[in-house]
Amino acid sequence: MSLTTRRTRMAATALAAVLAAGGLAACGKDDDKPAEGEKPAKLVVDTFGEMGYDELVKQYEQQTGIKVELRKTAQLGEYRPKLVRYLATGKGAADVTALEEGILNEFKANPRNWADLTPLVADHSTEYLPWKWELGKAPDGRLIGLPTDVGSLAVCYRKDLFQAAGLPTERDQVSALWPDWNGFHQTGQKYKQATGKGFIDSITAVSNGVLFQQGTDLFYDQENNVIADSSPAVKAAWETATSMVDISAKASTWSPEWSGGFKQGTFAATFCPSWMLGIVADNSGEANKGKWDVASVPGGSGNWGGSWLAVPEQSKYPKEAAKLAEFLTNATSQVEAFKLKGPLPTNLEALKNEAFLSYTNEYFSNAPTGKIFGESVANIKPIHFGPKHQAVKENAFEPAMRAFENGQASKDKAWEQFTKDAQTQGAF
């Protein structure tokens, strides 16, 4: 036997061994679902950001004797790839998994990954904001998510900067400045004239506000065709936002210019879903405590963000997991979570709760955030998100808008860039 053939044979054997190992690993899926009615020793809950479940899971442990492990991931950006890995490999997903509005749709596109909750929990369909409840359903009719919170929408503004520019500072008077987007633009122009600085952080912040107030189809129609170039809602958001380029500080959301801008006062107002309040407070720091306040959003209520709790099909205890999700989303739990970390309730009873309505936020000049956000929630109009809403918004709509804002492209060129990219990003 010559040396070369022997080498080849060795290599072939090694390769075969490796492939066999890989194959074995692939076949190693465990199908050992426990017997019916067996009580689980432990349930796992996956959340991102701060959903305020820390105390609630302890209560649940005491009530049921089932241990609950709460796995928190700080940012949605890290959370999503992990979840994708769990689903793609069929392993590792928590029994109860939080799904955010922006990513819910793409996971709904493959509903088989999620347990149908309808037979597992009592009928709660009338207890929540109706549109929020509907969005938890997959296209094939399965109920895959129980509603947790909504973002709602308000304007956060700096009282001290408003005062320096000769604008009113009381939250009711400020809200009265902008019944509509035109009023908002004019206030911004007054501010810019007085101070020479940008009024709003960026025009994409404006476009978010307008988009989420539309209450109709955005980038997709009801049949989930991409309609980015013809959608009136998208066009409205585009026109309103691009018209405000003169009052923008050009600090796009989440950029270092943006987070630094809060401390430096490069802009005097930004749009605040209720979960944004904590972020504004963190970025502005202790030194700016009491300088921020919360006013209503121009042009009526809207919603930015919010989540659902779902049970992955791979969970070994779908029944008990659904019970836990049911507990975490009930009225009492939602008020508890709001008081702890601020996610806005979606349960109608929670929204009427006295403790919720009387809550004031110390950092934001004691603004009655429970009342402000609670009232706006009732007026939120449901929006139809398509399967790739988040990708179209983040990777086509907003970049094109920023290219215009920075003077990299004319308005027409930027619109062209958006409609072209929307097709690729929106395909699924």
Next chain:
Amino acid sequence: MSLSATTAPPSPATPPPDVAARRRRGSLLNRLDLKYSPYLYIAPFFLIFGVFGLYPMLRTAWMSLHDWDMIGDKTFIGLDNYTQLLSDDYFWNALVNTFGIFALATIPQLLLALFLANLLNRTMLRAKTFFRMAIFVPNVVSVAAVAIVFGMLFQRDFGLFNWLLSFVGVDQIDWRAQSWSSWTAIATMVNWRWIGYNTLILLAGMQAIPKDLYEAAAIDGAGPWRQFWQITLPMLKPTFLFVVILSTIGGMQLFTEPLLFANGSIIGGNQREFQTLAMYMYEKGIYNLSTAGYGAAVAWAIFMIIVLVSLINFILVRRSAK
């Protein structure tokens, strides 16, 4: 005593039978040991490489032939992904960006590393070990930390570089808004991290050059400059090839720096000014759940490009060595 094909060659003096048998058995083990144990010693590497290197590669190749939804259906479509890739503007855009950043990062980096290595190689330098250690420190810092700090330095509104430039009358630059500025910023991060590493490798190569060559050259009247050009550089060629190929692999796979520079946006700039190939692969293969097959095709395209560029390097350096 019968001599089978497997027995040892006959020894010069025939020993008594029992001793011979023992020796034969010993030599058989010995020969087995000689023949096969080397394979056993290197087996762990190949096993690990097989599981974490080869298997993922083959799997990726298999995925690239499918319309592959990460959490849904998978359909075999042959080479369609690759045909689509050839006419994909954003793929070519990412390719141009990658090569642009690669050129800005590699050329100054290797020149500077060569200069520094030559400096550190001088015999009269004091505190040599200190400098050699110090120059390696940037490489030890986590890439995310580097990218975040440099991202702040290159900020538009409060960045250090814009502040410094304002003293010489340069207007505020939005570093992320043009290709040239974003490439420069990213190349700066790469250079900062890798100059020290390359310096050390080149320094090691320089120290392997026999001293008597320099002495002979000095006797013949060659100054330090001439010695550098005619002894150091030609003798350093194999080391240089190694460094260039490593930089190529790193440059083609550039991911973390541009991603963090874009504040985590996978498209790298409003008009994809600095989206690299690796970022495009991630966008298609992982960010967009339903195009994982296409992402796998991008991954294989990157692999082919690295092989191609490395081959060109190899041929160039080998030809000039002749």
